[in-house]
Amino acid sequence: MSDVEVTPEAQPQLHGCPLSDSRGQTVVHPTRAQYVALMKKLLDGGYVMCSDLTATDYLTHSGRSLPEGIEAERFEIVVNLTAIASRDRIRIRVQVPESDPMIASLFDLWPGTEAMEREVFDMFGVSFDGHPDLTRILMPEDWDGHPLRKDYSIGRIPVQFKGSNS
Amino acid sequence: MTSVENVFRTHEGAQEMRPRSEISAKEILREVGSVLRMSEAEVAKLGQMPADADEDQTMIINMGPQHPSTHGVLRLMLELQGEKVLRCKPIIGYLHTGMEKTGEELTYMQGGTNVTRMDYLSPLNNELVFSMAVEKLLGIENDIPERAVWMRMLLSELNRMSSHLLFLASNGMDLGAVSMMLYGWREREEVLRFFQKVTGLRMNHNFIRPGGVAADLPPGWRDDVLTILEMLPGRLAEYDILMTDQPIWRERLQGVGVITADEALALGTSGPILRSTGVAWDLRRDQPYLHYDEVEFDVIVGSYGDAFDRYAIRINEIRESIRIVHQVLDAMPLGDYRIQNKKVTPPPRARIDESMEALIHHFKIFTEGFKVPEGEVYVAIESPRGEIGCYIVSDGGPKPYRIHMRAPSFVNIQALPHMMRGGLVADAVAVISSIDPVLGEVDR
Numbered sequence: 001m002s003d004v005e006v007t008p009e010a011q012p013q014l015h016g017c018p019l020s021d022s023r024g025q026t027v028v029h030p031t032r033a034q035y036v037a038l039m040k041k042l043l044d045g046g047y048v049m050c051s052d053l054t055a056t057d058y059l060t061h062s063g064r065s066l067p068e069g070i071e072a073e074r075f076e077i078v079v080n081l082t083a084i085a086s087r088d089r090i091r092i093r094v095q096v097p098e099s100d101p102m103i104a105s106l107f108d109l110w111p112g113t114e115a116m117e118r119e120v121f122d123m124f125g126v127s128f129d130g131h132p133d134l135t136r137i138l139m140p141e142d143w144d145g146h147p148l149r150k151d152y153s154i155g156r157i158p159v160q161f162k163g164s165n166s
Numbered sequence: 167m168t169s170v171e172n173v174f175r176t177h178e179g180a181q182e183m184r185p186r187s188e189i190s191a192k193e194i195l196r197e198v199g200s201v202l203r204m205s206e207a208e209v210a211k212l213g214q215m216p217a218d219a220d221e222d223q224t225m226i227i228n229m230g231p232q233h234p235s236t237h238g239v240l241r242l243m244l245e246l247q248g249e250k251v252l253r254c255k256p257i258i259g260y261l262h263t264g265m266e267k268t269g270e271e272l273t274y275m276q277g278g279t280n281v282t283r284m285d286y287l288s289p290l291n292n293e294l295v296f297s298m299a300v301e302k303l304l305g306i307e308n309d310i311p312e313r314a315v316w317m318r319m320l321l322s323e324l325n326r327m328s329s330h331l332l333f334l335a336s337n338g339m340d341l342g343a344v345s346m347m348l349y350g351w352r353e354r355e356e357v358l359r360f361f362q363k364v365t366g367l368r369m370n371h372n373f374i375r376p377g378g379v380a381a382d383l384p385p386g387w388r389d390d391v392l393t394i395l396e397m398l399p400g401r402l403a404e405y406d407i408l409m410t411d412q413p414i415w416r417e418r419l420q421g422v423g424v425i426t427a428d429e430a431l432a433l434g435t436s437g438p439i440l441r442s443t444g445v446a447w448d449l450r451r452d453q454p455y456l457h458y459d460e461v462e463f464d465v466i467v468g469s470y471g472d473a474f475d476r477y478a479i480r481i482n483e484i485r486e487s488i489r490i491v492h493q494v495l496d497a498m499p500l501g502d503y504r505i506q507n508k509k510v511t512p513p514p515r516a517r518i519d520e521s522m523e524a525l526i527h528h529f530k531i532f533t534e535g536f537k538v539p540e541g542e543v544y545v546a547i548e549s550p551r552g553e554i555g556c557y558i559v560s561d562g563g564p565k566p567y568r569i570h571m572r573a574p575s576f577v578n579i580q581a582l583p584h585m586m587r588g589g590l591v592a593d594a595v596a597v598i599s600s601i602d603p604v605l606g607e608v609d610r
Contacts, residue, residue, distance in 0.1 A: 023302050023543050052572040056567075111432050148267055
């Protein structure tokens with residue numbers, strides 16, 4: 001990409017956010033404050049499609065590598081954008097602390113994130129500020145808890161062998 | 167990990183669409199915007215919204231979840247004024263079985279059995295994207311043997327055919343062309359018979375695995391494929407007589423469920439829905455994976471973004487797949503069908519009888535699985551329904567720390583309320599059908 005500013009002895013940055021490389025894929029690490037402004041710039045820069053928005057709960061895997069200056073938090077919102085014209089992809093990873101699981105919604109930039117943000121809310125309990133209809137999407141509406149959190153039990157039901165003698 | 171202290175106790179609002187009397191004027195503006203799944207700014211750009219009726223003239227009805235034309239357990243809440251659809255809200259989750267959570271408990275060897283059940287009409291594409299993501303994490307994506315790569319292309323394209331054939335069948339059925347239902351299933355059966363011969367199963371194959379494929383092609387496979395390839399063009403020509411050229415068929419589909427390119431991009435749709443609006447975006451051509459850059463095929467695009475375009479794109483994509491498969495047959499090399507990397511490949515069956523180490527190795531791979539280096543990747547390919555993506559986070563263990571599938575149907579059905587607004591209830595069936603959602607993948 002042409003607009004990557006490489007300053008000597010510093011990590012590469014894009015619009016003021018540190019960049020990293022994950023198996024050849026470009027990843028940007030904005031803070032929560034930079035998030036929406038960065039996404040707006042990326043949208044204007046040709047990333048017209050928001051392919052995917054999901055999250056990861058890093059409760060039991062804290063030692064992951066992040067660029068300098070990025071504090072690891074429990075939740076991470078992961079957004080994959082696609083640029084149709086340049087046939088390019090970029091990934092954005094934002095840290096969201098457990099104490100305040102809240103992040104701005106991208107609904108006004110890409111209306112297609114509506115269902116994906118609802119899914120993250122449903123599965124991880126991360127709220128999206130500015131989302132028009134933040135309700136559960138996959139789980140029943142009176143469900144307790146957020147299933148994809150790492151401290152949510154997988155709830156395996158023991159197999160019952162009916163009719164066996166033992 | 168059974169503690170639930172950290173888990174929020176939540177009781178969110180109802181997922182259902184609320185009647186007009188229960189929401190304020192501001193909310194209804196937002197609601198119309200959100201039902202259209204567009205931001206208020208974009209709604210404003212659309213110009214004056216058609217004046218909606220008062221509540222005493224409308225009624226809210228449920229379509230589904232047990233409606234045969236909603237392709238599984240999709241439930242739609244429709245606000246109707248007479249026959250006209252004013253608002254619509256898809257309610258999903260009836261088939262949610264927590265497959266992403268299950269995926270965290272399965273090793274990379276077992277993961278294929280899980281992901282293959284998501285989009286049950288194109289299971290091989292699910293396996294393919296999962297395997298490619300795992301291979302990228304392992305750093306072996308460029309070492310997959312040539313034969314395995316071409317086999318993957320062969321199966322992926324045949325799967326595209328079988329999926330689109332089922333679309334033609336159900337689309338015909340939804341619109342009253344009942345005999346098409348039989349013809350579509352009949353042709354798909356031929357493809358599934360080939361899959362059964364190759365993989366042992368008609369669906370949910372778990373055949374494409376990290377490192378290659380599970381087995382070599384059986385003897386006589388080339389003739390079987392050629393039989394399918396020779397049979398299909400004639401049958402497709404019959405479909406053209408039966409449906410494409412029929413005035414009744416055109417009347418039912420043309421101008422129904424129209425969406426523009428900007429709207430389709432904003433809503434994140436992909437596959438035939440995006441291409442029907444004229445955006446030539448096909449990952450096989452635009453971000454080539456496997457050897458799609460070495461075969462010749464056309465990306466089919468529509469121009470009106472209506473249900474007829476989406477139908478025509480799929481029937482022509484079958485023809486393109488036939489072209490690709492012909493080239494795959496010519497290019498299919500001899501050689502190994504899986505990577506000879508001790509780390510991910512179990513030893514051959516014969517070695518287990520003669521070598522203790524091979525037996526231990528075999529046992530370890532199948533009980534513990536193989537460890538995958540720490541990292542995270544997102545890999546996307548073109549499934550029959552659009553971009554299917556796989557996001558895997560590895561913590562260095564034998565199981566994915568997080569596995570997320572970007573399901574094309576899940577994103578595509580967001581376009582439903584938008585396509586339906588202002589249409590008739592009878593057209594709603596055509597619109598649902600033209601999106602071709604697979605609810606197994608929507609709900610995962």
